[in-house]
Amino acid sequence: MMTETNHTPRYPNRLSAGYIAASLSSKAGRFFRLTALLIVLLVISPAADAAAQSLTIYSGRSKALVEPLIKKFEAEHGIRMNVRYGGSTQLAVALLEEGRRTPADVFWAQDAGALGAVHRNGMFETLPSDLLSLLPEQLHNSEGTWIATSGRARVMAYSTSRVDTALLPGSIFGLADRQWRGRVGWAPSNGSFQSLLTSMRLQKGDDVILQWLRDMRGNNAQSYINNSAMLQALAAGEIDIALTNHYYLFRFRETDPGFPVEQTFFAHGDAGNLVNVAGIGMLKTAGNKDEALAFMKFLLEEEHQQWVTQEVYEYPVLEGMSTQSVDTPLRDIQELSPDLDLDDLSDLNRTLDLLRRAGLL
Secondary structure: OOOOOOOOOOOOOOOOHHHHHHHHHHHHHHHHHHHHHHHHHHHHHHHHHHHHOEEEEEEOOOHHHHHHHHHHHHHHHOOEEEEEEOOHHHHHHHHHHHHHHOOOOEEEEOOHHHHHHHHHOOOEOOOOHHHHOOOOHHHEOOOOOEEEEEEEEEEEEEEOOOOOHHHOOOOHHHHHOHHHOOOEEEOOOOHHHHHHHHHHHHHHOHHHHHHHHHHHHHOOOEEOOOHHHHHHHHHHOOOOEEEEEOHHHHHHHHHOOOOOEEEEOOOOOOOOOOEEEEEEEEEOOOOOHHHHHHHHHHHOOHHHHHHHHHHHOOEOOOOOOOOOOOOOOHHHHHHHOOOOOHHHHHOOHHHHHHHHHOOOO
């Protein structure tokens, strides 16, 4: 006799209500889980994009001078700015040591020599033509890897009460004459002076410059730690002439309009007339190149060029801009200066060697 047994089918009826409900429940769960995941991703993505909006600057420009501009860019563009401040030479050395591991996106230097050192090691990206075209050719290097952001000139500052301007030398080499014995100030350890000396070496040769250094030392030229100290010494009567950068006098006049110092250039084409620049380049390894280019263009906007002129007293690099404190346009100053590839100012080691041989370092 056959008996009836309860048997559950191996494969359930796919049209059964229980199976359909379970299936819908499973699919609904997966659907809602996927939907939730998409919502989370949509919420997180803008935050991730915002976090990516950053720029790392190695700045050889001092914090006191340029932080207001950096903060303004950060506020206007919503880009977080990470800034490492230091001396331009110090930061150039750091970049060369870090190589492709550097976190820097851009290097903003106060001196063309430091920019040239990084360029010659192949670390700068070639900049787009629309950026380079904003400046005259002499205000970016020939290979287009860095641009000038402001200019400064070497000058001969002098006491208005103790110096007859008719007797001022037409050449920097004339400062070694006996009539100026003990009356001239210079700053052999200062980076700006060393850049000037490098340009003089490139024009006249190492032997000529080494002899001039020895002649100046023998003529009892007075050494100072920096340009500000020399201007103070001029006003105090310690010296009558100083080799300095043009903008220091304007800074002293901010607090003392009657500051008893004037300044001038040497004769046209003289080795003492160096026009140097502060400038900026973008690293090939930069992770934020769009942000880097945006910052470079920001620095060249007329409003910010005018700020540099009014607050820092450097020369604007845009053509046709009027200046309040600096009467002579940069183009005219450059015509006084010898023709020189500013990248060549990176050849600093031989300059330091000459200073040591002359007993000045």
